[in-house]
Amino acid sequence: MNAQNLDNPNNFFESKVLGHPSGLFVLFFTEMWERFSYYGMRALLVMFFTASVLGDHPGWGWPREHAMSLFGSYTALVYLSTMLGGYFADKLIGFRWAVIVGALLMTLGHGCMAVETPFFIYLGLGLLVFGTGFFKPNMTSIVSLMYKDHPEKKDGAYTIFYMGVNAGAFFGILLCGYLGEKVGWSIGFGLAGVFMLFGLLQFYFMQNIFGTIGLKPIKAKDVVIDKDDTDKRVPFSSWQLIIVGLCSILGLIWVINDPVSKISKGAQNLLNFNIFGMEGTNFTILLALVLFLFLLFFRLTQYSKITRDKLYAVTFFATLTFSFFAVFEQAPGTLTIFARDYTDRVLQGDASLIFLIANSLIAVVPLGIITWVLFLLFGQTFKKFALANLILSASFVIIWMITIWMLLRDFYGAGHLTLSDDTLSMLKIEKVKENLTQIPASWFSVLNSLFIITLAPLFSKWWESKYNPGANVKFGIGMILLGLGMAFLVFGARDIAPGAKTASVSIVWLIFVYLFHTMAELCISPVGLSYVSKLVPARMIAFMFGVWYLAIAIANKVAGILGENSDAIAAEKGISYFFLIITGVAVAIGVTSILLAPLIKKLMHEVK
Template identity: 70%
Template sequence: MNTNSTDQFFKSKVLGHPAGLFVLFFTEMWERFSFYGMRALLVMFFTASLIDGGWEWPREHAMAIFGSYVGLVYLSTMLGGYFADKIIGYRWAVVVGALLMTLGHGSMALETPFFIYLGLTLLVFGNGFFKPNMTSIISEMYRDRPEKKDGAYTIFYMGVNAGAFFGILLCGYLGEKVGWSWGFGLAGVFMFFGLLQFWFAQNIFGDIGLKPKKENKEQVQHADGDKRNPFTIWQTGLIIVSVVLGLLWILNDPASKISGGKINIFDFHVFGLEGNNFIILLALLIFLFLLIFRLTQYAEITREKLIAVSFFAFLTIFFWAIFEQAPGTLTIFARDYTDRVLEGNAGNIFRIVNALLTIVPLAIITWVLYRLFRQTFKNYALSNVILSCSFVIVWAVGIWMLYDQYQETSLEVPASWFNTLNSLFIITLAPMFSKWWESKYNPNANVKFGIGMFLLALGMACVAFGAGGIEPGAKTASVSMVWLILVYLFHTMGELCISPVGLSYVSKLVPVRMIAFMFGVWYLAVAIGMKGAAKFGENIDKIANENGISYFFWMLTIVSLVMAFVAVAFRPIIKNLMHGVK
């Protein structure tokens, strides 16, 4: 067998693709199950009353630590990607990441302050090792079959969203109805199953993902003809200073709030700014200076393409800062301000819909699992047995949930349930948007971003309008669930216009040797957006008490509309900078 050719992987196929793709499919599915399952519970756990088993934190504190957590998750991908590329390889990076996340979820199930913080730390580093390297294995597997890549990533993306859907649905239900530790613990159980399944089937990937060889790195360094521009000592020093200041800020921000100022390493003022604000502005200014300086060192065409990428990264910050209200302020809105009690026919309709949403996707994925077994059971029996055990548990928990809801005379929809709509709408709408991008009506990059930001604004306008009758200072209300459903519908359509499109343009516009650096810039923008979402959310109580919660959502609507206008208005300029890249 020629191990240098990737055609070897197509000898054992499932649904026209290598069986190895589906090993990755299920591994990623369980990782997303654990990540989104825990994420759906975190803010609710922090803000729930002591009687309900929570910590009874103010929303400001919960959003501060949540924002730092998700921001660090995206920043850690640069560290995990570096270790995988340079030292341990993709395969070991996935194993290390899965193990760290398993331990992280297990720690959080203990619910004590020490273990909650330890768990979040382990999850940050675990995601960093795991997240960037699964797609790298797929890319290598299809190296000699580029025409099959789009289909492969579509299947993989379905695994991502299936895991997110079931994680939020089942972990959220257990956490809210039985106990928080059950929700956190279930997430850890399936991360462990994903780890074992991947470990015992890893030989299916041949030599892909093993420890990198020196000659491969040299080939990448000389992959394009433009002049190289290595980092000098002073530039590396500025990166280190910026990263250290940023990390200290992102850790100190929640620590100073939660401790009431007792823990605050930036307890000073400079030019009238609080120490926290001064430090993060300084870190961003250092990074921007370095980015702008390096852009001046490249050939004109390369420089202009990188400026276009930076513009889209700037828009991405605002998109994620508003989109990521879902696990925070929108979940709190669902819990405290939405009428989630369904009786009579309304309750029966929800039971039927929820049963179909649970059983039909599970049946489809179980069928895929059966197809995988037929191809791989002989050589990877243990991996398949572990995978089948995990599905038995999922079926059991899902059927128990449906039976428990059937027994309730007055059905209360879990607040976390609304987060499942994002994954459901993605699976439903992604094929339609894919067809749109392939048609003659395919808009250019700026218009796509503009449409995405407008849809984001439309979603926020729905919840703002629905909350219009809530008086300032009100702690509870009974707004119709329809408004939240519309929010997730419009926001998902906005995500399909921006999230996959943005990553695609990074890969198209950036020279090969610089792709790691610019993906780092991109993920930094995402991390800033995630933390920005939390900074918005920290102010929800103050704004709600003074002007009403509807005012908060109208503010986010206006920001989204402004950024939609910016995206479209800069279309002629960015089009020239992209030099024909479509």
């Protein structure tokens, strides 16, 4: 029997694909389309804002400072909203409806952005913030609950799920980025919404495959308490909750006011005041930071020594994670702009042909593998969930059509392929031969997902070997690799004069940047949350995860601020100097992390 036993709706392993429950692959494809839409839109946003208002492909003509400011606030709010979405799921509507609400809001958000007017762009970004907050944290919660009775399978499940995340990001950047840059911004934004809709419908019509998981919030009596956790409880007092509320309000005011005040050129600025000789913005940031650090370290002092030491270690790792993402998140902003304005993306002759063949393999091989997994899922679920399977199959027919169209268009446009007039008309390809290939600026961002899929198994083997380094060393290696990645641009951009608006740097340097940054990500991103779960008592995990995501949210905003200042530094000392500063800071933090390894190891109290 392929469908789940009606007497035991949570017997997930009765219907399996590749040794895992069919429901895992429903989540895989839902997450894949959500990441497709999120990263596809993200790849275009800064370029759309900064594109000239003139020409055949007009944007909004914003200064980079304005675009980076808005983008930094948007990504920060996306991470902050996960706390709101998690709360609603836990207390009110359950994981399943949170995913459905989030997917619907994101579908509407992408649809709004396709209109391209200011009102609909801002409305779309707002819907995407709240939609992602409802969607993102609750998908992983469903995975966790599915494997509650099979912990030995959980690592493999998260690996498969993570592949869905990266596959979605890969195809979203590849296809939305291509259509947005080559055809029209609204087409790229709209395509992201189309596939988010497919993900929503597929999940909605196949949700019964999850049995009773996520139907209602988990009540306090259902939460498993760690019996070995005998440390004293430290509940939040009234004054502490007031500080939490004040920090939240100040932080939101700063994050939202920053782009609003810059885009309106000061006409709308809630922080237009001075206190103690400080500008309102700086005062607000400093006050929120001081209050937050005071509350954090005050609470840490209230626990027993062992718990306190472990929480100090988690705080240290959260600080390193903040530093990592402040640099890593230059990719959709500063690095994409560098690709567009300073990189020689035009290939001719053999170079053009080699790139097009490589790009075809990069696109077709992963898509073929995922389509094969789709057929395996059909074999297990089609009889019971025919409509959902038909919707999912329709999404793949469309993705194959767009991919083949993109590849044919590029081969024809570069003069490597001859097509009849009828074929050109049917495929909507203009009869223009340029005899060259121009790589989309957004294309370089696909390298991150490609390198993750390629390198993740190697790093996993490293972590399982006898040469597995400690936590500090992993973080240190990651920060050093991050800095070395930027060092390639320090060298590659060395001849770009201060104030230059364009240049022709080789694409090789950006490829190396993404290679090293991906290796850095594999050292830090998956490892960090693992150490939180190991070091923090079970009852405090939700709170410390909140602190962790808060660090990432602030890092995304700081990444935008760094990007804002790149133009000023480039105008005075050259863009190479901007990358040199980031290189030096990242490497210094990495070395410091490694040197502090004995101290942090002591604070971790034998936790591996």
